[in-house]
Amino acid sequence: ExxxxxxxxxxxxxxxxxVTLSCNQTNNHNNMYWYRQDTGHGLRLIHYSYGAxxxxxxxxxxxxKASRPSQxxxxxxxxxxxxxxxxxxxxxxxDAYEQYFGPGTRLTVL
Amino acid sequence: GxxxxxxxxxxxxxxxxxxxxxxxxxxxxxxxxxFYQRPGGSLISVFYNPSGTKQSGRLTSxxxxxERRSSLHISSSQITDSxxxxxxxxxxxxxxxxxxxxxxxxxxx
Numbered sequence: 207e208x209x210x211x212x213x214x215x216x217x218x219x220x221x222x223x224x225v226t227l228s229c230n231q232t233n234n235h236n237n238m239y240w241y242r243q244d245t246g247h248g249l250r251l252i253h254y255s256y257g258a259x260x261x262x263x264x265x266x267x268x269x270x271k272a273s274r275p276s277q278x279x280x281x282x283x284x285x286x287x288x289x290x291x292x293x294x295x296x297x298x299x300x301d302a303y304e305q306y307f308g309p310g311t312r313l314t315v316l
Numbered sequence: 317g318x319x320x321x322x323x324x325x326x327x328x329x330x331x332x333x334x335x336x337x338x339x340x341x342x343x344x345x346x347x348x349x350x351f352y353q354r355p356g357g358s359l360i361s362v363f364y365n366p367s368g369t370k371q372s373g374r375l376t377s378x379x380x381x382x383e384r385r386s387s388l389h390i391s392s393s394q395i396t397d398s399x400x401x402x403x404x405x406x407x408x409x410x411x412x413x414x415x416x417x418x419x420x421x422x423x424x425x
Binding site for chain 1 (some may be wrong): 320321347349351357358359360361364402404412413414415416417418
């Protein structure tokens, strides 16, 4: 069954530390996305990718980097984590018509 | 300002009642999608509906692109329908979505 998986599911990090969130999809979709979800803001697009080797900035890219080493994998990197990056992060893969979401990663930055 | 406005923000129903959720867009859009999210859960696509009316079981979505609005109708609500419903618009080529803040639905027995 096609799926989007994320790891870790929960993460506690310290301010100034480096955090890497990983996403894997078996949908064979070219497009992948990273969102964060915060109360009152809904989901906001951080970075996205159209295929292996490509990354693009979304609506709120500051403080985040992304990496797409293969069709299946898309990572979100916080080089210097800050408390304002405490949130739930969702990865998605998609085609021209729909996006399919992973289970989410709850990140707490202390 | 918010490009995607959802209403109502929250809704409480008695089981068996119907619900109408609205989504309005402040800019032009290519298509839109409705998602369902259980508390603490992931998003599940309910409808991809670029235009017109689509039905799946007790759910019906109607999108009028020219009027920049979409609705989701839930008939004969069930307790298991409880959760948050989000709409999202595809705002330009590249299949990027802009989300509304959601409607929280609670169906009581």
